[in-house]
Amino acid sequence: MKPMGTIPADFAGTPLTIAGRSAADWVATAGDTPLFVYDMAAVEARIARFRAAFAGIDLHYAIKANPFAPLLAAMAPLVDGFDIASGGELAMALAADKPARTISFAGPGKRDDELAAAIEAGVTINLESAGEATRALGIGDRLGVTPRLAIRVNPEIELRGSGMRMGGRASPFGIDADRAATVARDVIAAGADWRGLHIFAGSQALDARAIIETQAATMALAGRLAEEIGVMPPLVNLGGGFGIPYFPGEVPLDIAVIGEALSETRANRSAALRDTRFAIELGRWLVGEAGVYLTRVVDRKESRGETFLVVDGGLHHQLAATGNLGTVVKRNYPVSVATAAAEAPTETLSVVGPLCTPLDRLADRVTLPVAQVGDLVAVFMAGAYGVSASPTAFLGHPMPLEILARHS
Ligand SMILES: Cc1ncc(COP(=O)(O)O)c(C=O)c1O
Incomplete structure (x- = not known):
């Protein structure tokens, strides 16, 4: 038997309820499985916790984590900005009625048509290179629109212990810190609407001290750059990287401690940042724990002494849970038999999906209550990087359903 991660407190009861209704009820409402259910109250609770810990700091949502349209529409009035990474995400953010001036666009390889759409809409471009700065200025000229430009900095800093480090090395992301001030001065001199700095050092960190x-x-770097640039940045996006506990032994972040430290750091900032606003940009921390992926047991089989529950969902919807996105060793996300009564776990088995690859394993030798064909298996921690980060076209299975759950 292998351990699995801890089921988020929002869903800890047995049998499973989501926003006050059973899993079977949500499946009946949506019409089928596989189904992602996102509990809006759980998202709102994370936003409230952030606000309590980070007074005076803006909260941005990185919509790549979960761009489900009803979720974006519900989050738009609750956060100060949306961060986008493509022309497709630009359309999604605008469709959610997020005002363009609160949207920022980061990511290498922005095409001219994406830059044009963003500049025309009035979205801030986080410039990833000197070449992109030149193209953005040219496109602004051609359109007769002053582009809103910020510099994404590739910092010397890396986020220690993070699942994905994005600083401290040669990188396609951001302009190297030692060249960032020059590019900033150039775009300001060219007449751009100067929006400030974006410094993102990593993601999925569970170590508060490292954050x-x-x-x-990051604050010190922003101060040095602002001094060099000589024009106060209206906004410094300090990055994010707040992780969530997917796996056994992982402990949730104490964000109150991080908030206290940041308020002290901010109080001692460079005078060159005196009137600057600051933002933290989060994806998974806001939505990851709020999502439950519900699959139905299609088959039970024994093979060489092991039991397999074969379900109708898998890595084509929830790649990360199978250990194939950003992890080297397969560890188990929390899972449960959503239709089981309050029974103690009694059998050890693996939960596998319908794809013809051994990689399609949602849970490896976990102990669960006995489940039969027709029962529902829930995979938790499914609110971020599920549909948007999985190979949904692989093997021609249908797209999953998604639903935003609210207490009625
Ligand atoms: C620039 C940027 N912002 C935000 C995020 C979101 O990270 P997370 O979902 O871990 O908060 C990422 C992750 O790739 C990123 O690259």
Whole structure:
């Protein structure tokens, strides 16, 4: 038997309820499985916790984590900005009625048509290179629109212990810190609407001390750059990287401690940042724990002494849970038999999906209550990087259903 991660407190009861209704009820409402259910109250609770810990700091949502349209529409009035990474996400953010001036667009390889759409809409471009700066200015000229431009900085800092480090090395992301001030001065001199700095050092960190150190180093870097640039940045996006506990032994972040440290760091900032606003940009921390992926048991089989529950969902919808997105060793996300009564776990088995690859394993030798064909198996921690980060076209299975759950 292998351990699995801890089921989020929002869903800890047995049998499983989501926003006050059973899993079977949500499946009946949506019409079928596989189904992602996102509990809006759980998202709102995370936003409230952020607000309590980070007074005076803006909260941005990185919509790549979950761009489900009803979720974006519900989050739009609750957060200060949306961060987008493509022309497709631009359309999604605008469709959610997020005002363009609150949207920022980062990511390497922005095509001219994406830059034009963003500049025309009035979205801030986080410039990833000197070449992109030149193209953005040219496109602004051609359109007769002053582009809103910020510099994404490739910092010397890396976020220690993070699942994905994005600083401290040669990188396609951002302009190297030692060249960032020059590019900033050039775009300001060219007449751009100067929006400030974006410094993102990593993601999925569960070590509060590492985040505190990174934020302090990021603030110091922003101060040095602002002094060099000589024009105060209206906004400094300090990055994010708040992780969530997917796996056994992982402990949730204490964000109150991070908030206290940041408020001290901010109080001691460079005078060159005196009137600057600051933002933290989060994806998975806001939505990851709020999502449950519901699949139905299609088959039970024994093979060489092991039991397999074969379900109708898998890596084509929830790649990360199978250990194939950003992890090297397969560890188990929390799972449960959503239709089981309050019974103690009694059998050890693996939960596998319908794809003809051994990679399609949602849970490896976990102990669960006995489930039969027709029962529902829930995979937790499914609110971020599920549909939007999985190979949904692989093997021609249908797209999953998605639903935003609210307490009635
Ligand atoms: C620039 C940027 N912002 C935000 C995020 C979101 O990270 P997370 O979902 O871990 O908060 C990422 C992740 O790739 C990113 O690259």
